Amino acid sequence: MMKSQRINVLQHLPFLRGILKSRLFQPVLTISTLFFFTLAIVTGLFGTPVGNRNFGIVFVWIVWWGLLIMLLVPFLGRLWCAACPIPVPGEWLQRRGIINRRQGRLSTMRWKFPKRLRNMWLQNFGFLGIAIFSAIILTRPEVSAWLLLGFSLIGIVLSVLYENRVFCRYVCPVGGFIGLYSLMAPVEVRVSDPQVCATHTPKDCIIGNEYAYGCPWMVFPGTLERNTYCGMCMECIKACPKNNVVINLRPVGSDLMVAKERRLDEAYKAFIMLACALLYSVVLLGPWGWLKQWANMDTLPHWLTYAGVFLLANLLLLPGLFTLTTLLSRRLGGVQLPLRQLVTDYAYTLVPLGLTAWIAFSFSLVFTNGSYALAVLSDPFGWGWNLFGTTESVWAPFGSSLIPFLQTGILTAGMLFAVNTAYKIAGQHTPDPRRALRGMLPVAGFITSITFVFLWLYLG
């Protein structure tokens, strides 16, 4: 992507640099979300077990989820990770403080995180492990609360053992897909001039200085080319003595074309997220009540069957079909690259498709159930409170007639973007535009077919 296609936001909005350089920036975000996070856990543990009347369920799985997948990730990438309350207790323990930059190294046991786990596989399997219980987690406040509490405790333990945000980078099941889908975001934290970083030996952004900690995400901004592992905490902006770190506006999906950093673990994340969007649409939005019951663990054999099919679809079926598609693509395009590389490369076409599929899924979920938020605002525990006079507000689906149009629109946009991405990726494999076109055709067919399955599910 051409550098000229970037707009340096900090240049146009200089006051923003002041805000981001302030050590208050991230604590204000995290302390605010910590309030809601704590409330979600307490209401989950002690409030009504009725999901739609419990703050923990409604605000986490409807309000937060809707904000995350429909607004934050598509428009602001990983900014949520800067505000996420889950890892902050661990991080505060490491730093022995909340706001100020304490000098000296982080307080941890300084273990080294295993090299073979420094990828997205833990996040992939973690996400799947949670996904097979999702029907239960999304409806049982207590289970949901223990899950959130568990995340936070894991975050604390990992912060005690390892330096920096190992939990966010390698473990958090949510962080994995946020990272992948933030490739699409029109916002990035990058250096203005990589040459400045190359010649600046102190590397304050890595080791930190009196103003900021070294990158908690273990990323060197000087060579950063993708959003995937940048948590947008803005420590590098604070740390950089050259004011070389900036925030850019850029074309959507720019990172998809960064060929050298594509990896199989990320490709699998794309498969898993797309398959999960498809399966969630079938189970949670579909008309098959028995399937909901199976997912809800009505009997153990039913759930085991459901979980088995779920895992099979995620780990074998969809990746297998995509591999066959890629095989065909290699043959048609006459490309001699290894199949593994081709599968990995083309899997990034599923990033726009997957993101828009999740947004389409969330239109139904959020618009239909969003009105529950009013009641739980006034009565978060379901104990009969009426804090803001909205307890008796009735469930009222919003924009029911609009949802199919929005779903069709976003899925079509995602499909077109994905097909275009497939063509560009094919172009990276061969300089011949005709061969690139032939090579991308099977992938385009796969993308179109999946889109039609989604449309069939949503529109009947």
Add this chain to the structure above:
Amino acid sequence: MKRELLAICIVVLILFGLPVGAFIYQRQQTSSDSTKRVIIIQAAVPEAGGFQPSAIKVNAGETVTLRFSSVDVTHGIAIGPGLGIDLGHVDPGHVKEVTLTFDQAGTYTFYCNTWCSPDHWRMRGIVEVTDPNNPDAIPTAYHDPIIERLVAEGVNIDANVTMGMADHPQPDVLTFDQPPSIEKGNILAASLAIPSELEDADWQLSHTPTEGLTLLKEMNPATPIGDLTNVIAYLWASATPSEDIQWAESYYNQNCAACHGQTGDGNGPASDQTAESPVAFADFTYMFGVRSDVLYAKIRRGGMGTDMPNFGTLLTPEETLKLVEYLWQLAWQSGDG
């Protein structure tokens, strides 16, 4: 350093102050003043524990608020006997409450009156009202003259009629050319000689329509049997004021229709889940052989081994009698279209 301290204070306040504050607020909500106690009762289907708590104690004269919430399905909450409290539906996660003062010591029952599960009828809880001046007093035994009279008479009110056990002497089975009609009976009654017993509510209570028919026939031997059955239907249905029938119909629909059917055909949506087939009150042939006091006793004590619950803890004797009167309405309904 100040802002660091402030941040730590805010975080501590969130992590510890928020939950503690919530519980303190809730405590204040449930005991805002000393004269009004709030008792929180969670309703769940009986298979999941029913009411929690299922037994509460209050003092006579004490004003309490009973706050009900449902944790699973829609329940209906009523409190009896004799209080006439029906909170209506309580949907999952919603809260409904009633504030009341129990004047006298005794035992009351709160119960679900909306079919919520196969064991719905088990969903009950009790309010034990004690006299604060004499808290250890043992309640005096409750006497029910109607049931005591049945027992003295030797009627086996725990017999299971649907299993062929007779709960009282059965008359010969009548055959009907057409269903008895209250309207026709009303017209005919003026032209017939009516034995005084048949116009005596107490006699009616303890006798079957068939026994009444025998007396009526003795005094009107020339009248066709069909006309006489119409008069019997009229006499058995005419005593109750219409507002009582309306109340009884509503109560029946809420609490009995699930098994016995809204029309009394014994074929309600839950009829296939009971140990024995529910009695069909709309079967006038059967009802001609039934005594009101036996129906009364069955309602109040329940049916042994049939899954018919007892309503004696939910209804006053007067309310039970109103319900019996409504059963006679169901028995004769087919004759008047």
